[in-house]
Amino acid sequence: MALRYGSSTDANIYGLKICNVPRFVCATQEYIDKHGEPLHPHDLPCHNGLVYQLSDIIHDVWEFSKDGMDFKIKVSENRASNDGDLVRRWCVAGQGIASKSGLDMPNELLNDRVVRLLPDFELKPTELWFIFPSRQSITPVAQLLRDMLRKKTAEVLHSLIEKGLVDKSVLL
Structure with a gap:
């Protein structure tokens, strides 16, 4: 099982x-204060993405939708891990922007330790x-x-x- x-x-x-x-793009307020807040998915390549790697495939293309329009954005990253919890910890430590499941980071989202970014754009659930x-x-x-x-x-x-x-x- x-x-x-x-x-x-x-x-x-x-x-x-x-x-x-549901999935979210999120970062700490400290990261946003230092690097600025992306307002559109096209802004993400100018930021440090924290990405997940599975079976030698780096998941650095994030899929968004808004008003029936789809966006695939390749993020720039300097950290990738096959451990989703490590990606979460990097995000909470202010190391960059992550695409995470609401089930992976509920306490961080609910207690404002991380901020949801790009709320008008939905990540593919x-x-x-x-x-x-x-x-x-x-x-x-x-x-x-x-x-x-x-x-x-x-x-x-x-x-x-x-x-x-x-x-x-x-x-x-």
Whole structure:
């Protein structure tokens, strides 16, 4: 069993969707004060992006949408990691701008340790899945764990909605 962002493309993997996951561009106020605030995704290459790397692929192209128009922006970066928590810590330390899931940084967003940037532009959302190696692995205990995960993630998402960081449509 594992938690995974995005649905599996492997037909041999079985999964139960936990929730939709909003994503945010964020940085500390100190970073913004020092380097300025990007007002459009096209401003991001002038900033230091903090990016995630998975299987030797650096995720330095961020996909945005606004009013039905899509933007793909390649960010400039001097730090990449295959550890999403390290990217979060770099962001909280004021090292640059990160694209992060609302589930990865809820406390930082809710307690204003980081600021959501570009609120008029939505990052392409993702989904959180609870995956299994076989259908037989989806036991009643695993289903109870799924239900607990759905409840916990819904609580986090409701907090983000109450703070005005995300629209309630994320719950659909």
